[in-house]
Amino acid sequence: MKKGAHFLSLLGEMNATITKYKEQPELTGLAADVQRAVNTLAEMGIFFPPVPGEGKFSVPVSHAYPFLMMMGKVVSGWLLLWQAGIAREKLAVLSKQKGVAPSDAVAWKEFIKYNRDAAFYAGKVAGAKFFIKNILPEVDAAATAIKSEDLSVVDIAAESLLKGYHGEGKPSPSP
16 A cells, blocks of 8 residues: 555554664564564565566465465564563563562562562563564565465366366266
């Protein structure tokens, strides 16, 4: 839409969030992982527009599902990084109020165990980390599949999909 303006705006929002949290020691690795996924999504956004002009009209249609799944994962990773950043800020305030240093593993564990808000925010960070480290890497596989321009899905003969078809225009007898 609007020659990609909305897509570029979304990428800009994602990059702003990454920039905000990439310097936080607890989130540096997560921000880098989300940045890689955002870059891959941007690359796919550049890949698709010229393809129909090259006579490859079926490529975007055949790869719409992997692209949509990629988009969903990148947006989810971005939002989870954002939530983790806010949660880290809230944890910092809470731990300072309670006099608990994150470097004191025993005290930190007790703090999380007995403080409902701290447990909630720690859970937000852990959930974001799980998604970003375990689900978000699937974006790379989708990009590889899309760039292959494989069209086997449109090469399947209709007869291959018909249950009970036995060739020569003769349907098989009904059971």
